Amino acid sequence: MKNIRLTHGALIAAMLAAGAAHAGTLTIESWRVDDKALWEDVLIPAFQKSNPGVQIKFSPTAPTEYDSALQARLTGGSAGDLITCRPFDKSLDLYKKNYLEKLDGKAGMQNFPASAKVAWQTDDGKDTFCMPMASVIHGFFYNKKIFKDLNLQPPKTVADFQKVAEAVKKAGKTPIALGTADQWESSQIVFTGIGPNYWKGEEGRKALISGKAKFTDPQYVAVWEEMAKWAPYLAKGYSSQTYGDTQNLFASGRAAMVPAGSWDIGYYNQQGVDFGAFPPPVQKAGDKCYISDHTDLGIGVNPKSKNKGDAYKFLQWVGSQEFADLYTNKVTGFFSLSNHLIAVKDPVAKSMIDWRKTCGSTIRLNAQILNRGEPNMETELWTVNSAVLNGKMAPKAAAERIQNGLSKWYKPGK
Structure with missing residues (x-):
């Protein structure tokens, strides 16, 4: 037994x-x-x-x-x-x-x-x-040494941003590290990064979905108008500059600022860059700020x-x-x-997550519902945004192309 x-x-x-x-x-x-x-x-x-x-x-x-x-x-x-x-x-x-x-x-x-x-x-x-x-947060990184040497402060408004870019250009360095060869950065980092301050974050995103707003409305066209002003501040040959080239340009200390996603923090830390971050500048002092917290x-x-x-x-x-x-x-x-x-232990990551305390959070403009038809809006935005940065398409033409493409298949409320 x-x-x-x-x-x-x-x-x-x-x-x-x-x-x-x-x-x-x-x-x-x-x-x-x-x-x-x-x-x-x-x-x-x-x-x-x-x-x-x-x-x-x-x-x-x-x-x-x-x-x-x-x-x-x-x-x-x-x-x-x-x-x-x-x-x-x-x-x-x-x-x-x-x-x-x-x-x-x-x-x-x-x-x-x-x-x-x-x-x-x-x-x-x-x-x-x-x-x-x-989530990942979109904003700008800046080279602390360049800013210190030129006695510059992180810009808070669009006017401040242009003044900083002009000062860096006069000093013989590249103001903004950004290329358009890969196209996606033009849309996913730049357009949907700076845009929320113009279309008021979730309010503007949901207005497009509901049909209460169109891309041809002033608050959306204004984003492309701002992007069209960046060309003089980008590196020579930026239209053939890849995402990897952009990372190298900023990491090497040859550019003062780079529109970036928080996912890049680790890369620049590994490169030994002394950098900080600032949120997308607002249109004028006193405006509520919005961030793409995607x-x-x-x-x-x-x-x-x-x-x-x-x-x-x-x-x-x-x-x-x-x-x-x-x-x-x-x-x-x-x-x-x-x-x-x-x-949050990393100082740059902490500064970015702290933006949530003062800025309204939104997501990428076209992420919900608006990508479902043909022509595909994500693909179209890559094309249009890089073309605007390249000086090949006017802001109003960009807005009309995106709105016309959406109107072909999307009828909100029906």
């Missing part, structure tokens, strides 16, 4: 161990290949301290291949348990195809404001299918996951104070979207 009891006990233990191993093996799908070491060395171990039985594999795919590869794995039933979510339409499409679980009411979701959830909700706001993880990535649960219990444990942890602190301080320039108070 003794041997039988031991055998029976061992069998039960083995079964429990096998069950625990199966239940606790999670795979995270992501396009953030640069974060692999962070997940494996910092984030996953931190989660496992309070959940020691859960095994997690972070399995990233190259950003350019992620969407198609993920779709194939979801269709074939081989996708991971947790899905890192693109903002808006890409993830909404996955939810409509039943590839993402509905997360309303799930533990951890209560720690995010309504504005953070918009990127991963149905158009009516009734269903939320990804937990917000992080929802960048979230995380959801695969409905076909065999480990949903552990998947939701992990999701709850992503919504915690611990995760918010770790992610914000370890992935410099990516800011938690939660309501938790975070002590």
